[in-house]
Structure formats: C-alpha cells, structure tokens
Amino acid sequence: MQSESLFAAFAAAPGFFASVLLVLYILASAYVYFSLIHQIRSRPPNTVDRSHTTERAFGLPEAVLAAVLVLFLLLNIGASFSQPAIDFSARNLLANFLLMALVVLFIVSFLQLRRFDVIALGGFFRISFIRTLGTAAVLLFFAYPIILFSDVVTQRLFGGGSSKQNIVEFFSGSHTIEQRIVIIVFAVAIAPVIEEFVFRFFIYGVARRYFGRLIGVIFSAL
Structure with missing residues (x-):
C-alpha cells in the first residue's frame, strides 16, 4: 500500500509542478504589467527640451x-x-x-x-533596436494571461468564442x-x-x- 501511494505521489508530481508554474507565470504577468503602469504614471516630465x-x-x-x-x-x-x-x-x-x-x-x-x-x-532612435526588441519580447511573453483573461470576459459578456x-x-x-x-x-x-x-x-x-x-x-x- 505504501509503495502504491508513493507511485501515485510521483505520478501526480508533474501536474502539481505544472500548476505551480502556471500560478507563478500569472503572478509574474500581473507584476510586470502593474509595474509598467506604475512606471508610466510616476515618470517625471521631460524637462530637457520642452519644444x-x-x-x-x-x-x-x-x-x-x-x-x-x-x-x-x-x-x-x-x-x-x-x-x-x-x-x-x-x-x-x-x-x-x-x-x-x-x-x-x-x-x-x-x-x-x-x-x-x-x-x-x-x-x-531614443533606445537601441536590440533593447526595443527585447522589451517587446518580454512584454509579449507575459501578455498571454491578460489576453486569455480578456477573451474569457468577452465570451461571458457577449457570448461566443473568438x-x-x-x-x-x-x-x-x-x-x-x-x-x-x-x-x-x-x-x-x-x-x-x-x-x-x-x-x-x-x-x-x-x-x-x-x-x-x-x-x-x-x-x-x-
């Protein structure tokens, strides 16, 4: 009985770790975009050249x-x-x-x-192309939970799938x-x-x- 329960625990481990990674991914996505919003709101105005x-x-x-x-x-x-x-x-x-x-x-x-x-x-040309590409890739990677959540909300409100x-x-x-x-x-x-x-x-x-x-x-x- 103990060996069977041990095998069952090992079999359930990949699903558990996948769920943990999914939760961490969603939390990281929310953190990235909330940090981006906070950075935009708290950014000081450009006083170097107002023209x-x-x-x-x-x-x-x-x-x-x-x-x-x-x-x-x-x-x-x-x-x-x-x-x-x-x-x-x-x-x-x-x-x-x-x-x-x-x-x-x-x-x-x-x-x-x-x-x-x-x-x-x-x-x-204010920032380099490599930095722009890297920033876009990171934001796109963490945007999928928000996109899926928006799709679910849209389906609930208006019906039908995307x-x-x-x-x-x-x-x-x-x-x-x-x-x-x-x-x-x-x-x-x-x-x-x-x-x-x-x-x-x-x-x-x-x-x-x-x-x-x-x-x-x-x-x-x-």
Missing part, C-alpha cells in the same frame, strides 16, 4: 488633419459593414498597404512643412509561397509599424494635446 513634446508641438492644423483622418477611417469601417464579404486577396492587401503608406507619407510631409522634427517628436481574423484565414488558405511572403511582409512586418505611427503617434498626440493622456490612450486604442 519637442506633443503638448507644445501639435496645434489646430494637426487637429484638423487628425479629424479628417478619423473621419476617413470611420467611412472605411462603415463601408466594410455594408459589404461584409470582402475579396481578401494579395492584390487588395497590397492596395491597402499602398494607401496607408501614402497616408503616412502625407502626415510626415505635413509635419515637415510645419517645421516639426518627426524623429524627436516620436522618440525614434474568431479568426481575415488575414489569418487568408494565410491559412494560401497555397503559394509568394502569397505567404506578401502576407508576412505587408501584414505582419510593415502594417503594424504604419498603424503604430498613425494611431499611437499622430492621433494619440493630437488627442492627448486637447483631451489629456487618458482620453488620448482610449481614443487611439479604439
């Missing part, structure tokens, strides 16, 4: 441009609801990329004409290596950079200038 901050830089012309851009995006969203069956192909993906690239080019040209230093405003995005379905259904290269280059590597520039840099900067940091974060996240 490069968005509060001093963005004005009424940038607000008008941001409003036109938001209206353009809302019209695109409305068109997508009226035509839910979108022909998701490599050609449409390339056309969408070219459109967003033109939008970014127009914003950069507009800011340059307004004599703004885009690199200083966006904080580009569905695949069109780009994921298109990648799964692609049959040639050329299509997959186009998806990886445009949708995975370039599109997030363009979205971050438009929403997190420009629209957030304008919204923060007139409505505050909290409203700017919420508005740019929508």
Whole structure:
C-alpha cells in the first residue's frame, strides 16, 4: 500500500509542478504589467527640451488633419459593414498597404512643412533596436494571461468564442509561397509599424494635446 501511494505521489508530481508554474507565470504577468503602469504614471516630465513634446508641438492644423483622418477611417469601417464579404486577396492587401503608406507619407510631409522634427517628436532612435526588441519580447511573453483573461470576459459578456481574423484565414488558405511572403511582409512586418505611427503617434498626440493622456490612450486604442 505504501509503495502504491508513493507511485501515485510521483505520478501526480508533474501536474502539481505544472500548476505551480502556471500560478507563478500569472503572478509574474500581473507584476510586470502593474509595474509598467506604475512606471508610466510616476515618470517625471521631460524637462530637457520642452519644444519637442506633443503638448507644445501639435496645434489646430494637426487637429484638423487628425479629424479628417478619423473621419476617413470611420467611412472605411462603415463601408466594410455594408459589404461584409470582402475579396481578401494579395492584390487588395497590397492596395491597402499602398494607401496607408501614402497616408503616412502625407502626415510626415505635413509635419515637415510645419517645421516639426518627426524623429524627436516620436522618440525614434531614443533606445537601441536590440533593447526595443527585447522589451517587446518580454512584454509579449507575459501578455498571454491578460489576453486569455480578456477573451474569457468577452465570451461571458457577449457570448461566443473568438474568431479568426481575415488575414489569418487568408494565410491559412494560401497555397503559394509568394502569397505567404506578401502576407508576412505587408501584414505582419510593415502594417503594424504604419498603424503604430498613425494611431499611437499622430492621433494619440493630437488627442492627448486637447483631451489629456487618458482620453488620448482610449481614443487611439479604439
């Protein structure tokens, strides 16, 4: 009897250690993101060069441009609801990329004409690429418990499970290596950079200038 109970204890040990590691992973995830929020809230303002901050830089012309851009995006969203069956192909993906690239080019040209230093405003090259990549990898690793928790809350509130995005379905259904290269280059590597520039840099900067940091974060996240 003692040997059988000993074998049962050894058999249950891997499951116990896995549960302990899972709990530690969740606690570490919460600690990382609460520490990040606390660091952002307690960060002192940059008193070295106030001329490069968005509060001093963005004005009424940038607000008008941001409003036109938001209206353009809302019209695109409305068109997508009226035509839910979108022909998701490599050609449409390339056309969408070219459109967003033109939008970014127009914003950069507009800011340059307004004599703004885009690199200083966006904080580009403030930290090295290796440090940025490492920080992003750590935050992504500890983001999975928050993502799963958000998915569970969404299912409880609205019902149903999470569905695949069109780009994921298109990648799964692609049959040639050329299509997959186009998806990886445009949708995975370039599109997030363009979205971050438009929403997190420009629209957030304008919204923060007139409505505050909290409203700017919420508005740019929508």
